[in-house]
Amino acid sequence: MSNFKNSNLVRWVDDFLDKDSLESLQKLMLNISYSPATNPTKAHYGHEHQFSLDHFKNDPLLKKIKEEFLPYENLKPVEIRAHMRHNTEKLMPHRDAIGDKECFSFLLYVKGNSLLYNGTGLYGHNNQLNTYIGFVENRAIFFNAGKIFHTDLQSLGESSPRYSLNVFYE
Numbered sequence: 001m002s003n004f005k006n007s008n009l010v011r012w013v014d015d016f017l018d019k020d021s022l023e024s025l026q027k028l029m030l031n032i033s034y035s036p037a038t039n040p041t042k043a044h045y046g047h048e049h050q051f052s053l054d055h056f057k058n059d060p061l062l063k064k065i066k067e068e069f070l071p072y073e074n075l076k077p078v079e080i081r082a083h084m085r086h087n088t089e090k091l092m093p094h095r096d097a098i099g100d101k102e103c104f105s106f107l108l109y110v111k112g113n114s115l116l117y118n119g120t121g122l123y124g125h126n127n128q129l130n131t132y133i134g135f136v137e138n139r140a141i142f143f144n145a146g147k148i149f150h151t152d153l154q155s156l157g158e159s160s161p162r163y164s165l166n167v168f169y170e
Helices: 019-030 059-069
Strands: 009-013 035-038 044-050 075-083 104-111 121-122 129-133 140-143 150-152 160-167
Touching: 019 059, 019 104, 019 160, 059 140
Parallel strands: none
Antiparallel strands: 009 140, 035 044, 044 075, 075 160, 104 140, 104 160, 121 129, 121 150
């Protein structure tokens, strides 16, 4: 196993997609059906739509993720979801897993108000929330979501519904 897979890597890029690709994805995400999403403790945290991997098979998005974040790694996408969140109740720190395997997460902020608390919070080694990544449309974040506890920040202050695309890798 490489050091990459054991790392606490967090990286983000603004203006990830070109304007036309972002607008196309925004239109898609506003017109798909969503189901209530719950975490393993059955707490409701938003709504989601799970895409088949084939939906993005020939989409240049996966190639762009690979080029930008994974040029020397052989991680494979295993799940792709659209999320709509507006969790104003409480922080829900978690790590991501697909089945029983830890995973990396690509998170693209697709639609929402550019607000700090619409973003994502990351926890440090001391289990304290120590990094805030504010929400900006077309901001892409890639991190080791199986190792790093993270949460949406919407319950901490001014927020609005936010749409994001999540691609999970193993």
